[in-house]
Amino acid sequence: MRVAFEQVSYSYRKADPAEAKGGRGLRRGKAKERATASEQALGRAEWGADPNERWALRDVSFVVEPGEFLGLAGHTGSGKSTLIQHMNGLLHPTQGRVLVDGRDLADKSWAQQCRGSVGLVFQYPEHQLFAPTVAQDVAFGPRNLGLSGDELDARVRQALERVHLDVGEVGGRSPFELSGGQQRRVAFAGVLAMDPQVLVLDEPVAGLDPVAREDFLALIAELHAGGMSVVMASHNMDDLARLCDRILVLNGGSAFALGSPEDVFSQGEALRSIGLDVPPAQRMAEQLRAEGFALPRALYDTESLAEDLAPQLGGSAAPAFGRKEGACA
């Protein structure tokens, strides 16, 4: 499944009483009118022209190819969450369009069909758990897709398996008895039970402890390896650098950068100018490079940094055998 954003702009418009009365249809009609009018009269550059418009996305274009892992970076208010809600038609562009497999999500019946195939996992998804048992909570989505009986049970069991939970063990328990990490897995299973082809995650590991975080990221990598496309918004640059094929950086609603982790994180200065940073190993590499060390790679992690530094400091590029990690005087 291929998701394409074509010059998408989105405005949270301040409520206009007359429009509100007219209902959603009229509002959309108006939005289209406004879009055309503003394009013609003002041109795309004049984002501040109408004080009632609050543009959360500005002319954003990119494609999520099938099987790709796309990272989304940007500080609070940069438009990440707004963009994510466009991925399955929860929000519709004020200008531009979102295509899923070539068809516009503005087409209602297509958007309906895509709801199940693009799975959205919001921030702190465990806050949305509501059913008396884990199994019922996970079954909610597929049941609404029309599944029942054995088919539904199988779907629930598989979804829980994919997040490494056993339906026999936790299926009958209240989700609220589980630990925070497990609750998040259950919420995640609820989305997987819809059998999505694209998984969209908004800060999936925020608030988890280091062990739970690594487990969860490994789980996401596993689903991706199984062929699912993943779009992940994160504040953690290290996670993005490790996992993503490409990273889209948003700033003030516009695409600030789009490229491989190497491309994006070799622009440390530019990222800092918009309140972001690079992974810690990359930052250290930048600083040491400024001190005259020879560090030619575009993107460093801890191991590769040690590999390139050691020979310049009297050590060897490869670690010595037989020495246990941390076992030093």
Add this chain to the structure above:
Amino acid sequence: MDDKAVAHPGLAGVPASAGAPGLAGASGELVGAFGSVGTSGDAGCAPGEMPRATDGTAVDFDGIRFTYDGEAFVLDGIDLSVPEGQFLCILGGNGSGKSTLARHINALLLPDEGQVTVLGWSTDDPRCTFDIRSHAGMVFQNPDDQLVASVVENDVAFGPENLGVAPDELQRRVIEALGNVGLQGFDLRETTALSGGQKQRVAIAGVLAMRPRILVLDEATAMLDPRGRKGLMRLARELNEQGLTVVMITHFMDEAAQADRVVVLEVGRVVADGDPDAVLSDPARLESMSLDVPFVASLAVALRKRGVDVAVHVQPDLLKEELCALRSSR
């Protein structure tokens, strides 16, 4: 502003002891303010009484054990003494007892065994609860849970007003507290329209307006973005430099690296206690305690494995200097 106190009669009247954990978790308030109404009439420790002479200890945990369900001890024999003016970071995985321990500092929870002494007052003496809570303020994880009023100045005034601070003084304190957290001019803003980091600052201002001597931050940076986290950490350090004792619970190693002292909890026990360099620079041990290894320490270890003789510590600048010195000595 009186209506704020009235609006939470049940909360304000909650006794100092049991029943509180669920409450605190759900409402995540500036707990320092709670209980003040309910206990202010008690004899013994009059409100605003000068703190007892202490030996410079802010918080002392003496062999405390605590269980929620009567079976599993969430805290299992904690002996810990926090001197006044210290910046202490408490680390540990989920379920290690960090938050439970923090809630013992202002008598939100009482130990089943052992004794907690805060600025010389014992938390198990209900007559001292009021004084303890007005001197030890707490800020919780979720900024959205913590604010009680819709306008910033009302929220900041909530705590001190319950301490019986006079209106003139109250106004001064609100302005001063907002200044301390870098939110000058925000007094008439709506709390709902603030960013997460700003909400946490308002929550801290509400605590500061009570003129506490101890500030407890229970994963207060967990829901903030990197910019918000950095800002809050800088603020905590500034307040600490002005003499406030800070007890900070966190998962973030870069924050712990900036503390005076780091304590690691594991299933209710203290398994490490020392300065950040000592505690955070042994990767194997950190991993065994379910903690992240700070980047600087892991780089130093990776270099040592390759035969480069550097010390393992946790401050990026120190490592950088050491590497430069090492190179020029060759």
